[in-house]
Amino acid sequence: xxxxxxxxxxxxxxxxxxxxxxxxxxxxxxxxxxxxxxxxxxxxxxxxxxxxxxxxxxxxxxxxxxxxxxxxxxxxxxxxxxxxxxxxxxxxxxxxxxxxxxxxxxxxxxxxxxxxxxxxxxxxxxxxxxxxxxxxxxxxxxxxxxxxxxxxxxxxxxxxxxxxxxxxxxxxxxxxxxxxxxxxxxxxxxxxxxxxxxxxxxxxxxxxxxxxxxxxxxxxxxxxxxxxxxxxxxxxx
Ligand SMILES: C[S@@+](CC[C@H](N)C(=O)[O-])C[C@H]1O[C@@H](n2cnc3c(N)ncnc32)[C@H](O)[C@@H]1O
Numbered sequence: 001x002x003x004x005x006x007x008x009x010x011x012x013x014x015x016x017x018x019x020x021x022x023x024x025x026x027x028x029x030x031x032x033x034x035x036x037x038x039x040x041x042x043x044x045x046x047x048x049x050x051x052x053x054x055x056x057x058x059x060x061x062x063x064x065x066x067x068x069x070x071x072x073x074x075x076x077x078x079x080x081x082x083x084x085x086x087x088x089x090x091x092x093x094x095x096x097x098x099x100x101x102x103x104x105x106x107x108x109x110x111x112x113x114x115x116x117x118x119x120x121x122x123x124x125x126x127x128x129x130x131x132x133x134x135x136x137x138x139x140x141x142x143x144x145x146x147x148x149x150x151x152x153x154x155x156x157x158x159x160x161x162x163x164x165x166x167x168x169x170x171x172x173x174x175x176x177x178x179x180x181x182x183x184x185x186x187x188x189x190x191x192x193x194x195x196x197x198x199x200x201x202x203x204x205x206x207x208x209x210x211x212x213x214x215x216x217x218x219x220x221x222x223x224x225x226x227x228x229x230x231x232x233x234x235x236x237x
Pocket of ligand 1: 055056087090107108132150151155
């Protein structure tokens with residue numbers, strides 16, 4: 001990571017809702033208005049002082065995914081989609097680690113503008129960045145070998161609209177954009193491993209749980225962040 005890039009993120013989660021079961025309250029973090037406003041501020045700060053803004057869940061959250069990809073010998077030209085790329089820092093890290101077929105999408109136009117600015121400044125060309133609502137992806141979004149999600153499913157889960165419907169549409173979009181045997185790597189702080197398995201298992205099998213820091217509180221042990229690798233179960237087989 002470039003030392004001029006400051007990081008605010010840690011494994012703590014400001015996406016987390018106040019409630020602890022899966023019936024957590026909707027939040028402004030589940031709205032496009034919130035993200036547009038937030039990236040408008042971050043874009044201005046980037047232009048003023050070159051700070052790229054928030055790195056959700058910290059740098060380790062990107063490193064552990066990249067380590068898994070390297071251990072699995074994922075080809076450097078595998079097509080990778082970063083769902084809800086935000087400031088695009090994950091794309092930047094992937095590019096710096098040699099991955100060459102990268103696409104980032106975000107439904108916030110300002111996030112896409114911020115990412116475009118950062119990647120240009122870093123001299124990283126040939127990364128495809130576009131405005132897309134993942135819940136309604138365009139026809140060209142298909143056949144990705146790997147889809148990465150860091151915090152976006154969490155944000156979508158906080159939608160003040162029909163949350164169940166949003167989750168269903170997310171899974172449907174994932175099935176559409178991912179290669180029939182592609183990988184989906186999700187990092188979440190709102191959902192436990194068990195909950196994520198329930199949500200994604202019908203069409204996806206768990207390949208690996210990536211180790212994340214554990215906490216102890218009131219005699220209980222848990223993970224503040226969950227990172228799972230799924231593989232799509234090919235419907236043709
Ligand atoms: C918590 S931030 C995470 C950003 C980035 N993945 C990261 O790790 O830094 C959630 C991101 O999801 C984007 N987002 C939320 N809903 C989306 C949707 N339906 N389609 C595309 N992007 C979405 C937001 O604009 C925001 O950039």
